[in-house]
Amino acid sequence: MQDRTAIIDTAHALADAARDAILPHFRTRLGTDNKLAGGFDPVTEADRAAERAMRDILGQRRPDDAILGEEYGTQPGTSGLTWVLDPIDGTRGFISGTPTWGVLIGVADHSGPVYGLIDQPYIGERFEGGWRRASLTGPRGVKPLAVRDTGDLAQATLMTTFPEVGTTDDAAAFRRVAARVRLTRYGMDCYAYALLALGHVDLVIEAGLQPYDIAAPLAVVQAAGGIVTDWQGGSAASGGRVIAAATPALHRAALDLLNG
Structure with missing residues (x-):
């Protein structure tokens, strides 16, 4: 496996850049476009700006990796790794002012996703998982992640x-x-x-x-x-x-x- 530390550092840099791109737009009178004829699938400039910011960093740090993003599609790569990006997962919630949307950053190889971040810019929580990492970093510090043992x-x-x-x-x-x-x-x-x-x-x-x-x-x-x-x-x-x-x-x- 390639340098996991560099990949993880890049993932956090993407999340930081997405936060900076999105938060100025949250709970403002932001215009909304509809991507779905006959239905409602909203997209905003906050979605687009966040994905552009993340792609810019990947272009500088990880030019050989592929990218799959919700707003700007697929960019091929040669490294065997793909960055899977959803700049705002929950745009309907975002435009409604609720704080439960998030930025999704996944890293996948031939076997599927191997590392991921779920970042919530407004709440300030970042959930990290993969490569022996499983933690929440937020306003109250760092906490390990572990599912509960409910069997019924x-x-x-x-x-x-x-x-x-x-x-x-x-x-x-x-x-x-x-x-x-x-x-x-x-x-x-x-x-x-x-x-x-x-x-x-x-x-x-x-x-x-x-x-x-x-x-x-x-x-x-x-x-x-x-x-x-x-x-x-x-x-x-x-x-x-x-x-x-x-x-x-x-x-x-x-x-x-x-x-x-």
Whole structure:
């Protein structure tokens, strides 16, 4: 593996640059464009500025690495590493003024995501996972990440971003799990995965994800001891329908319900 220290330092530099690009726009009268005909998929200048800032740093520090970003697409590389960037995961929350959106920075090799950051500029929290690192750095200092040991669905807390989840069938599958857990909460975007890694929730179930939505959360949750797969138990690196679980027992029980 290439110099992990240099890669990690670069990831934190990207997160710092994204914070500087985004925060001047937060809770202002920022214009919003819609990327989805017939629906609503917002993007703002804050999204674009943050990704440009991160790409500029990668161009200087890591010119041989590939990049996959939400706003500016794919840039090929020759090193075997890909930086997977979501400059604002949760733009709907961002434009609504809620503080649960985040910047996602993932590093992937041929095997999938191996390192990730979930950064929340406004709250000042940064979740890091991969290569024997699993920590939260925030206003109250540094804290190790570790999932909790919940094994019973009846005692679990479940999170997802949208009550609709995905297709009609996806939503019906989600409701089968939600009917069995102690508590279901909505609307956290990437912050739900951070809370799972921190040991405050037990399951995150989503559908319709893109690779840049899941690369960093996958690395963080796995580094904290959790499990992240698709709904069939395979790799979640490509996005789609994703489940993150604190324990193998919860993962198996939820998969059984998701698959009917």
